[in-house]
Amino acid sequence: xxxxxxxxxxxxxxxxxxxxxxxxxxxxxxxxxxxxxxxxxxxxxxxxxxxxxxxxxxxxxxxxxxxxxxxxxxxxxxxxxxxxxxxxxxxxxxxxxxxxxxxxxxxxxxxxx
Numbered sequence: 001x002x003x004x005x006x007x008x009x010x011x012x013x014x015x016x017x018x019x020x021x022x023x024x025x026x027x028x029x030x031x032x033x034x035x036x037x038x039x040x041x042x043x044x045x046x047x048x049x050x051x052x053x054x055x056x057x058x059x060x061x062x063x064x065x066x067x068x069x070x071x072x073x074x075x076x077x078x079x080x081x082x083x084x085x086x087x088x089x090x091x092x093x094x095x096x097x098x099x100x101x102x103x104x105x106x107x108x109x110x111x112x113x
Contacts, residue, residue: 019085023075023079026076027076030073031076031080033066034065034080034086035099038052042054042102052098053099054096054097054098055094055096055097057094058093058095070095074090086100
């Protein structure tokens with residue numbers, strides 16, 4: 001997936017506004033970077049059950065989010081999951097992240113492949 005639709009009202013969404021109130025620009029940046037990175041890592045077929053899901057090591061997650069330490073990211077990830085903006089679980093050294101609604105924001109290039 002080369003790009004995703006960015007809703008022009010995203011920053012006006014109540015859950016996203018609360019994310020920003022709690023974590024400032026850092027929270028919003030983490031959210032959008034996660035969407036970008038998960039989209040980039042997703043298989044091209046949107047019907048694939050793994051579309052919108054990744055399993056990364058904690059170290060990989062930290063690298064993909066600009067070197068931020070997991071301890072700093074963890075509270076943002078928990079908030080995003082609690083707010084149902086994404087799904088997040090940590091199992092040992094691995095982080096499971098999914099955006100169940102990602103297929104709805106796919107681009108037409110991906111859709112037509």
